Amino acid sequence: MKQFHVAVVLLCVVLAGTASSLAGEVSLGRTLYEARCVQCHGKEGKGNGPASTFLTPRPRDFTSGTFKFRSTESGGIPTDEDIVRSIGNGLHGTSMPDWGAFVGKDSLLALASYVKTFSPRFSRETPKPIKTGPTVPLSPASIAAGEKVYKKLECASCHGNDGRCNDAIAADFVDDWGYKIAATNLAEPWTFRGGRAPEDIYLRFMTGIDGTPMPSFAGSASDREMRDLANYVTSLARKPAWSMTAEELTAFYASLDKAAKSNPVERGRYLASSIGCAACHTPMRQDGTMMEELKFAGGQRWDLFPFANVVSYNLTSDKETGLGNWTDDQLKAFLTTGVRRDGSRMIPYPMPWPALAHLTADDLSAIVAYLRTIPPVHNAIPEPATPGVFTYLWGKFRVLILKEDIPIKAYAGNAGVAAQKEVQP
Ligand code: HEC
Ligand code: HEC
Ligand code: HEC
Incomplete structure (x- = not known):
């Protein structure tokens, strides 16, 4: 009996300890969040901080519990590690910084805990990571096999036959928050928000990018085929301008020039959007978004x-x-x-x-x-x-x-x- 009492007391101490350390983590997370994240994500996590109107894509609204970069089933909540990875590595090609360069692992966990408090889904649901098979090393054979999967799954309908979106059937997408977005140019992996390693790419098409038209393809082909597909997408990368030689750069710009001359309307669209004619020549709503x-x-x-x-x-x-x-x-x-x-x-x-x-x-x-x-x-x-x-x-x-x-x-x-x-x- 006495032993039982000791056990109960111990259990209470442990439980109280866990609860208070969780509460401590959340309050540390709140302090960090209010210092570093509110400008973009807003005090209530609605993605509407003062800087948000100037950003494309817009900062995430955390209240719906919809997360893009997950290792979990389509439509589900992310794991803590998923959120920590996005905060720590940042989302390349967007304004979301890589906080891992500024704060330690404990702070990243604390921030993730605090981010989770914005949506009630995290107290009701459990994250369900997808089942994955072994990785397949990059090889010409695997890349060739992956190209067939790219065709079979019709990735080209949104990303184009060469992954550069030029001949895509669908363009001008809208995300769940009502903003215009574009399919990613797969030749420019430095803009992949969830990371450019084959493993990251694999997770993107296996889990889908929730909140966007990029669907989950889980179950549409064997796991081996999916690994080959990730290797194929990796192989589509072109050399970035900053690692080209002078000759390569000249040839690269000449090819852009040629493309521009052969399609003036496209070139004009590109120039008008870089100069931002629409930003001034379109009326705004009160919240700063365009009509x-x-x-x-x-x-x-x-x-x-x-x-x-x-x-x-x-x-x-x-x-x-x-x-x-x-x-x-x-x-x-x-x-x-x-x-x-x-x-x-x-x-x-x-x-x-x-x-x-x-x-x-x-x-x-x-x-x-x-x-x-x-x-x-x-x-x-x-x-x-x-x-x-x-x-x-x-x-x-x-x-x-x-x-x-x-x-x-x-x-x-x-x-x-x-x-x-x-x-x-
Ligand atoms: C300069 C603006 C900016 C700041 C500051 C910022 N973020 Fe973000 N964040 C973004 C943008 C933009 C996105 C959405 C990118 C997208 O839709 O692909 C985002 C997305 C996210 C996501 C969602 C990832 C997913 O899977 O959908 C998380 C989590 C996140 N931010 C956490 C944080 C935390 C925590 C901080 C503070 C430590 C922070 N952010 C600070 C701009 C910012
Ligand atoms: C219905 C259109 C559609 C189809 C089909 C589609 N995608 Fe996408 N994909 C998108 C959109 C839109 C985005 C950009 C999402 C965003 O803005 O965050 C995207 C983004 C991506 C990214 C970038 C992920 C990142 O980390 O930023 C990769 C890689 C990708 N798609 C691969 C594929 C592959 C491989 C297939 C075929 C299995 C495929 N997509 C099929 C629309 C599509
Ligand atoms: C920073 C904001 C801004 C940008 C960027 C901008 N405009 Fe304007 N534009 C204006 C304003 C404001 C006026 C009206 C000024 C006035 O009436 O004195 C104007 C006037 C004009 C006019 C009308 C001239 C007239 O007779 O009244 C044309 C045409 C025009 N812009 C074309 C463009 C094009 C094309 C682009 C992109 C290449 C562009 N603008 C980019 C702000 C902008």
Whole structure:
């Protein structure tokens, strides 16, 4: 009996110890999280921290318990090690840093414990790791066998026949959180978020990338075939630019140049998205996300006090309110000199025409060719409002005499007059 009591007391001590060490871990995790993660993931883990609006992809919303990089069955919660791996290694090709370089293993575990508290799924469900067979070493035979599996499982429908997405049937995907995403270029493994080792790649297509259209292929082929497929994907890697010789770099850029010349619209799409025309020429919602239905239709209002109050222009091919009636020459002249069709000159910001002045003739034509493909959206943009002379002088006084740094402001909502009523702010 006495022994029984001792056992019970011991058990209680152990249990209380475990509970308090878990509580300690969670509270350490909270401290670290609030210092290092809230800017992106938000205080409540909703993926909406102050930096989140500027990031593509957006930071993870932890409240739904959906995790992309797991060793567990599709749709299931990840293991602690999965979360620790993502936090420790970071997610390459995204803004998620590799925290393992800054904090120790205990802190990574504590952060994982805290991240789990945002979703009730972790107290209800247990992670179910998938069953895996032995690994298969990289060899020409295994790679050749893997190529057949790539065809059989139709990876090409999203990643293209050569893995570079060029001839993919499906593109422009949307994730579960409503944001546009693209299938990964499999020739650039340094952008694989979950890691580039064959073992990592194997886990990606065996478990799927939850929250995205990338499905789980578990059970679609034998485990041996899946190992071969991972080796095949590994073999698709091209040499990154930073490890090319001078000759290789020249040839690489020549091939990009050739591709650009043979497809100006694609080149123009690439340039327009790198320059970020849509970021300014699309109205924003209050939360900073774009009104997709008005993409390129202008309507974002900017306060350039004391110079003007302007609204970004409608770049769609609408004849009445967009670029539909501009000639190519008018458009090129405007983009490189800032001179509008009526001969007036635009100030050098925020519309970045001084930077565009350096574009080559081919690139300029490519941008114009791409703009022509944007379907018309009716959104009438008001003329810029120039301030009265007193407002202007008062502004100059504040800038030059009081040395104030008056910020340029961009506002949410559509300042244009759109045809569809429902897209008004
Ligand atoms: C600079 C912004 C930024 C910071 C700071 C940041 N993250 Fe992230 N994090 C991201 C982004 C972006 C993603 C989503 C990447 C994606 O969707 O592929 C992400 C995803 C994650 C994921 C999800 C992995 C999965 O399998 O879905 C975890 C876990 C995570 N972050 C934890 C943390 C923790 C813990 C911290 C602080 C120590 C932190 N993050 C700080 C940007 C950030
Ligand atoms: C329905 C479209 C679709 C199919 C089919 C598909 N993928 Fe994907 N794949 C995607 C998308 C979308 C992403 C990017 C997910 C994201 O944004 O996080 C992706 C990402 C990946 C990644 C990158 C993982 C990482 O760590 O970032 C690999 C590797 C990959 N896919 C391999 C494959 C293989 C191999 C197949 C065939 C067995 C396949 N995919 C089939 C859509 C698809
Ligand atoms: C940083 C924000 C920003 C970026 C990036 C930007 N624009 Fe603009 N753009 C504006 C604003 C604001 C106006 C309106 C300015 C005004 O009325 O004074 C404007 C005006 C224009 C106009 C209308 C000229 C007129 O007659 O009123 C065209 C055409 C145009 N932009 C095309 C482009 C193209 C093409 C790109 C990408 C290559 C681009 N813009 C990138 C902010 C931007």
